[in-house]
Amino acid sequence: MASIEFSSVGKVFNRAGIDFVTLDGVDLSVAEKEFVAIVGPSGCGKTTCLRMAAGFEFPTLGTVKVNYRDVTAPGPDRAVVFQQFALFPWKTVAQNIELGLRNKGVPKVERQERVKNAIALMSLQGYESAYPHQLSGGMQQRVAIARAYVLEPEVLLMDEPFGALDAQTRVSMQEELVRLARVNPRTVLFITHAVEEAVYLADRVAIMTKRPGRIKEIIDIKSVRLAEKWDEHERIEDVMDLESFVHLRTHIWRSLREEKGSQVH
Amino acid sequence: MTNNRRLIVGFATLAVIAAIWYVMTEATGWISPGRFPTPLDTWDALSQVTFGEYANGALYEHAFHSVKLVLLGFMVAAGIGVPLGLLMGWNSKAEALINPIFLLIRPIPPLAWIPLAILWLGLGDAAKVMVIWFAAFVPSVVNSYTGVKAIDPAVIEAVRMLGTPRWRFIREVMIPAALPMIFTGLRLSLQASWTTLVAAELVGALYGLGRVLNVAQQDIYPGMILVGMISVAILGWATTMILGQVEQRSLRWMQVRG
Ligand SMILES: Nc1ncnc2c1ncn2[C@@H]1O[C@H](COP(=O)(O)OP(=O)(O)OP(=O)(O)O)[C@@H](O)[C@H]1O
Ligand SMILES: [Mg+2]
Numbered sequence: 268m269a270s271i272e273f274s275s276v277g278k279v280f281n282r283a284g285i286d287f288v289t290l291d292g293v294d295l296s297v298a299e300k301e302f303v304a305i306v307g308p309s310g311c312g313k314t315t316c317l318r319m320a321a322g323f324e325f326p327t328l329g330t331v332k333v334n335y336r337d338v339t340a341p342g343p344d345r346a347v348v349f350q351q352f353a354l355f356p357w358k359t360v361a362q363n364i365e366l367g368l369r370n371k372g373v374p375k376v377e378r379q380e381r382v383k384n385a386i387a388l389m390s391l392q393g394y395e396s397a398y399p400h401q402l403s404g405g406m407q408q409r410v411a412i413a414r415a416y417v418l419e420p421e422v423l424l425m426d427e428p429f430g431a432l433d434a435q436t437r438v439s440m441q442e443e444l445v446r447l448a449r450v451n452p453r454t455v456l457f458i459t460h461a462v463e464e465a466v467y468l469a470d471r472v473a474i475m476t477k478r479p480g481r482i483k484e485i486i487d488i489k490s491v492r493l494a495e496k497w498d499e500h501e502r503i504e505d506v507m508d509l510e511s512f513v514h515l516r517t518h519i520w521r522s523l524r525e526e527k528g529s530q531v532h
Numbered sequence: 533m534t535n536n537r538r539l540i541v542g543f544a545t546l547a548v549i550a551a552i553w554y555v556m557t558e559a560t561g562w563i564s565p566g567r568f569p570t571p572l573d574t575w576d577a578l579s580q581v582t583f584g585e586y587a588n589g590a591l592y593e594h595a596f597h598s599v600k601l602v603l604l605g606f607m608v609a610a611g612i613g614v615p616l617g618l619l620m621g622w623n624s625k626a627e628a629l630i631n632p633i634f635l636l637i638r639p640i641p642p643l644a645w646i647p648l649a650i651l652w653l654g655l656g657d658a659a660k661v662m663v664i665w666f667a668a669f670v671p672s673v674v675n676s677y678t679g680v681k682a683i684d685p686a687v688i689e690a691v692r693m694l695g696t697p698r699w700r701f702i703r704e705v706m707i708p709a710a711l712p713m714i715f716t717g718l719r720l721s722l723q724a725s726w727t728t729l730v731a732a733e734l735v736g737a738l739y740g741l742g743r744v745l746n747v748a749q750q751d752i753y754p755g756m757i758l759v760g761m762i763s764v765a766i767l768g769w770a771t772t773m774i775l776g777q778v779e780q781r782s783l784r785w786m787q788v789r790g
Contacts, residue, residue, distance in 0.1 A: 325687055343695040353686035357708040357785045361710040365703070416696075503543050 270334060271422060272453040277328030278315055289315055291417040291479035292329070300452040304465035306375050306519065307338045307475030307483075308526050312457045316348065316480075320456060321347045330492050333422060338371040343367050345407040346415035352407050359409050361386065367418045368496040385417040388443070404431040409440070429464065437464075438503050444468055449498070462519050466512060467503060472519060477526045484522055488515060560628025569755035577748075577755030586756060587747040589739055591763065597739040599730060599767055601657055605664025606725040610718055613672030617717070620673070621680025622706060634673070642667030643722065643731050655736045660729055667728040668721035679710030712786070715779040722775055726768045741767075 269314040271277045278290040284327040290312045305313050318324040331338050333345060341347070346367075354363050364385055368378045386392060389409040398408050407459045408431045415423060429437045443463060448455070448468075459465050465472045470489040473482050492498065506512055544575035550571065556562050556569040557789040563575060573707075589597075610719045620627045646659075683706065691705050734740020741764050748756035780787065 301632075321689075321693065323692075341689065341692045343693065345693070347690075347693045349686055349690065351686050352691040353684065355687065355705065356689075357711075358704075365697065370695045370697065370700070414690075418694075 269300040269302070271303075271456060272332045272335075273319075274332075275329035276326045278312065278319070278321065278329060279327045282411060288479040290481070292481050293475075294483075295473055295482050297454055299454055301499055302448055302452075302456045302457065302468060303473060304459055304471075305473045305475060306420075306459060306462060306465050306523060307480060308477045308523070309460075311478050312480035313380055313475060314426055317347075317426050317456060317458055319366070320422070320426050321345055342419055343371060343418050344413075345422045345424055346418045346420035348408075348411050348415045348423070348425040348428040350430065352399075352411045353469070354407060354414075354429075356399050356409055357443045359398055360391060360402070363399070364413045364417050371418070381417050384414040388416065388447075388497070389413040391437075405433055405436050408432060409436075412440075421454060423453050423457075425455065427458055427460065429459070429461075440512045441467060442503055446529065448456040450499045461509060462516055462523065466515050466519065467506060468527035474519060474522050475526075483526070486519060487517060491515060492532045523532075543644065558767070562660045564755070567696075567751070567754065571760050573755035574758050577753065577759045581744070581759060584721065587739075587744045591744075591759070594739055594741050594744050595767060598733070598741045599771070600763075601660045601740070602664065602722075602729050602767075604657075604726045605729070606660045606668050606722055607660065607725045607727070609665045610672045610721055613669045613721070614676045614714055614717070616747055617673040617676025617678075617701075617714075618680055618706065618710065618765075621677040622702075627677075634670075637666075638670060642670075642728050646728075646732050647737050649732070650736050655738055660737070660740075662732070662733045663728050664725045667724040671720035671724060672714075672717045675720065676710060679713025679717075682707060682713065684710045711782060715775075715783070716780075718775060719772065722771055724730035726764065730764055 273295045276290055276293040277288070280287045280289055293312075293316060295316075296303075296305070305316065307313050308343045315324060320327055320338060321343065322338045325331075325338075338345075355366070358366070361382055364382050365378060373381070386395060388450065389412060391406065391409055391413065394406065395404065400532060402410065406499060408428065412425075412428055416426075429440055432440060445468060457465075457468060466488055467487050470487075472486045472488060474484045474486070475481065478482045495509060497506050497509065497512070500506045500509075507516075538607075553677040557565065557568060558572060565621070571701050577586075580586060581594075584590070587594070591780040616630065618695075620630055645663050647649055649662045653662060685708065687705065690702055696705070715728060729740070730742040730745070734746045737743040744758060744763075745760040748754075748760060
């Protein structure tokens with residue numbers, strides 16, 4: 268029952284006539300309503316994987332399927348939160364969030380309701396008619412997240428969505444994401460550099476090798492989370508203090524360090 | 533406040549220049565009146581062409597004629613050039629098709645078309661509009677094209693991810709994104725329109741400010757030459773101002789500061 272499925276995916280980029288093998292045999296499946304985080308050294312091909320699921324990039328070898336179909340083009344069923352926001356500078360916050368709903372033909376009244384909810388969810392109230400350049404980086408990122416959430420997509424593809432946030436906002440967004448995942452679980456592919464974030468948010472964490480990227484190891488978080496009752500703790504710092512959390516985090520950290528350690532620069 | 537101050541400073545500068553002008557010509561005669569008119573000569577020329585006639589018409593008739601041709605040529609050039617530039621930026625087939633024609637035409641200075649235009653279309657308005665078109669067309673196309681090409685690829689990806697239909701993409705993404713560059717092109721086009729019009733009227737025309745300049749030169753009438761030059765400057769400035777206003781209105785999202 269895989270909702271996103273990478274099978275023996277290879278990707279070769281050609282730069283100035285030289286082939287760069289970026290991905291070499293990536294196998295990864297994200298089940299329906301599962302939250303999978305990918306961590307890995309910089310440049311190992313995480314974004315490339317996400318872009319193939321989104322339909323911006325296509326595998327050189329192997330297949331990428333979403334809902335059992337080969338990905339052929341991007342679409343609103345796979346909402347993307349881009350690493351660099353990609354907002355529309357000439358549209359207000361509300362207009363940015365609303366565009367996808369207009370494209371889907373959602374009636375105006377429902378549209379306004381959903382935009383309002385998304386704005387409230389991302390704590391952007393009062394900035395509805397502001398333009399992106401009037402917002403801080405963290406707020407712009409929240410607009411980008413709201414623009415994806417508002418579509419209520421089957422699949423959410425998030426590329427370091429909390430990267431530009433300050434520590435406090437970051438924590439509250441993480442808590443919010445966990446709360447949302449409980450109320451309304453979605454299929455999520457989530458890229459991050461922050462190991463804690465991956466362990467806290469994901470059902471499973473996939474660790475990638477350095478370039479050419481492969482999936483080195485997949486860590487099951489969900490079974491530990493349920494067994495150790497992480498959900499009974501409201502706050503992220505309480506969860507992060509738990510022995511089971513620390514154990515997983517350290518394991519992933521070591522695994523990543525091995526990759527970084529053997530990196531040739 | 534700052535606007536007022538700028539106005540005052542502007543007027544003060546003009547007054548100083550006028551004073552120096554007066555001293556250099558009328559008062560001391562350091563510059564001979566045959567080379568550069570005195571303020572009084574200029575005033576006489578102005579009242580002559582305003583209340584009487586010079587070179588087949590009154591000043592307002594010449595001015596009206598020139599403005600009409602500039603606007604006509606400019607609007608035809610921009611009206612075709614901007615959409616064409618957008619199309620070339622958006623569609624690589626159109627780009628491949630049209631670019632060679634451009635590479636061929638672009639190195640020819642617009643003023644070099646004047647003799648051919650007069651040969652084909654005579655001394656009337658059509659020849660002027662054609663020459664303005666040649667001059668104003670290129671900046672409109674090139675800048676609109678660049679504006680589309682410079683759109684952030686990530687924005688295009690966001691558009692596709694959101695499932696945006698083509699016409700909405702054009703209206704709500706492509707054009708607004710390219711608009712600052714489109715206006716840069718329009719401003720250059722407008723300047724080029726004035727330059728070529730005056731040049732074309734100097735070479736051969738029945739009316740217009742360029743015609744006034746040409747006749748005044750033949751009559752060795754420095755006062756009238758200056759009147760013609762100042763008229764062109766004022767009208768060029770006024771049309772640029774109007775375009776600037778339209779630009780400011782259209783690009784409001786860029787000016788708002790939080
Ligand atoms: N369009 C492209 N053309 C050529 N090379 C590319 C292209 N996109 C990515 N690459 C290369 O593929 C490799 C992986 O890039 P990718 O962006 O997927 O890495 P990443 O894991 O997301 O890195 P980071 O953690 O720094 O964001 C890099 O070496 C990059 O230079
Ligand atoms: Mg990346």
